[in-house]
Amino acid sequence: MTGDPELQALLRLTAWLSPAFPIGSFAYSGGLERAVADGLVTDAASLAAWIGTLISHGSVWNDAVFLVESHRCQAEPARVAEVAALAEALAGSRERHQETLLLGEAFLAAARAWPDGVFERLPDKVAYPIAVGAVTGAHGIGPEKALAAFLHAYASQAVSSGIRLGVAGQKDGVAVLAGLEQRLLEVARRAATSTLDDLGSATVQADIASLRHETQATRLFRS
Template identity: 25%
Template sequence: MNEAARLLRALQFGDSVFPVGGFAFSAGLETAIAERVVTDVESLSAYTRTALEQATRGDSVGLIWAHRAALAEDLTQLGQIDAQVYARKLSGETRTMSVRMGKKFTELSAEILEAPLLQSWREQIANGATPGCYPVALGINFAVQGLSARDAFAVHHYGVAAMILSAALRLMRIDHVETQQRLFALCTGTDADYEAAAVMPLSDMAGFAPVTEILAAAHVKARVRLFMS
């Protein structure tokens, strides 16, 4: 695959309009705004940076390990990794987000790429043998295409930030220029974040952010909700 094709493949499967339902989630931002944890552009940036740090130590570690297992075509290990990613989702909404996006991403990937490993993974999800979390699906997709774990990490990192900032446009007084400025700044340290995640053992995968978890729990009982998380 030449460099242009490699870039285009990463862009396609990392695009925010790739139809896996990410637009329906705010990653806890809706409740953060309602509870006045996020009140302005600066606190929005801080909230998004926390989400990226959480992803670096959590989902992204699972993604990298899933990419390695997919390169080895080790379906058993992929199932073990998926179970560990799922187990670290403390709130029901977070689990729902990950498995809904992961299932849809796997189904679409299998139809587009027609790779045997993706077909097998789709069957594992369909028969209930594995939850099918999004980071694992993304890792498998990039591995079967010959795209690197770093590429997959960058796409995932960008997606976390873009999801929150896109939701902010619908939830608070902020314009497209401000969100793009923040997105640009937040993604500057992605290489360093990847290097940190890439050396972590799977057993160290964690996304400890108690305020975020409390906000997620509060969102479940919210009387008015625009987003699913």
């Protein structure tokens, strides 16, 4: 790196987890569309509760744990391959599996603009949090910072989905993000010291919504 390493790392992290980074995350709702159709999410308050629960106790928490583990072992190809296989196996539905693998593939393809040996150490296809964790780790970005940006990117995308689905306006969406800030920080700190033993979720309704979305006739999102 040249110049200020911390500032350069911040710029890269901002670019990789920006909504403008070409991974196509805007096309997925992670089951939120089905939750809206089923009346589980109806307004800004229930949208905030849905997002916050997934971050603290659901699939997003597991993604955070996988991100940290791949960040930790990105220099060990055999180990990162094992973690990648576990992350793929824990995808709870066909659409969830498709989403995380396609986002991971798109992330790695775009992140190659910043050359690094990490791309040769990863399997051909990896889940999105594995890709983000390995690349941020290889570029010397601390796990807590990577987690905070990753979780915020998820929350921002989920809020955007909620706005597109008509359960919140833009002003309400900003308020939801502001209200989630402390939770994002707490989960980032907790996940930064996690191990694979901390994997686990308790969001059955969200898992069912993801499965039910597969048969939804009219939809805006791919998951």
